[in-house]
Amino acid sequence: MTQEEKTKIEERIVDVLKTVYDPEIPVDIWNLGMIYKIDVKEDGAVDIDMTFTAPSCPAADFILEDVRTKVESVQGVTSANVNLVFEPAWDQSMMSEEAKIELGFE
Numbered sequence: 551m552t553q554e555e556k557t558k559i560e561e562r563i564v565d566v567l568k569t570v571y572d573p574e575i576p577v578d579i580w581n582l583g584m585i586y587k588i589d590v591k592e593d594g595a596v597d598i599d600m601t602f603t604a605p606s607c608p609a610a611d612f613i614l615e616d617v618r619t620k621v622e623s624v625q626g627v628t629s630a631n632v633n634l635v636f637e638p639a640w641d642q643s644m645m646s647e648e649a650k651i652e653l654g655f656e
Contacts, residue, residue, distance in 0.1 A: 579613065598630065
């Protein structure tokens with residue numbers, strides 16, 4: 551798989567991540583800054599490091615499964631491994647400008 555192919559797959563992954571929401575927050579997880587890493591391997595396997603806005607997120611299982619299912623539906627992806635990480639700890643500075651405006655932080 552070429553770097554260009556990996557980049558295209560990563561762009562499609564970002565597009566589907568923008569459709570995943572925490573039910574309590576009206577902004578997608580990509581714009582909230584909850585995705586720390588997307589690593590597309592040669593064989594199409596994808597490793598994603600993500601976090602939550604709070605370690606005790608009640609929708610954690612739902613969100614993790616939604617991410618895995620949607621990423622695995624992307625053309626070129628053979629499997630998705632979603633790693634939940636808390637380092638670095640999430641804070642509001644990780645949000646996109648769009649998310650900050652939507653949530654009233656700007």
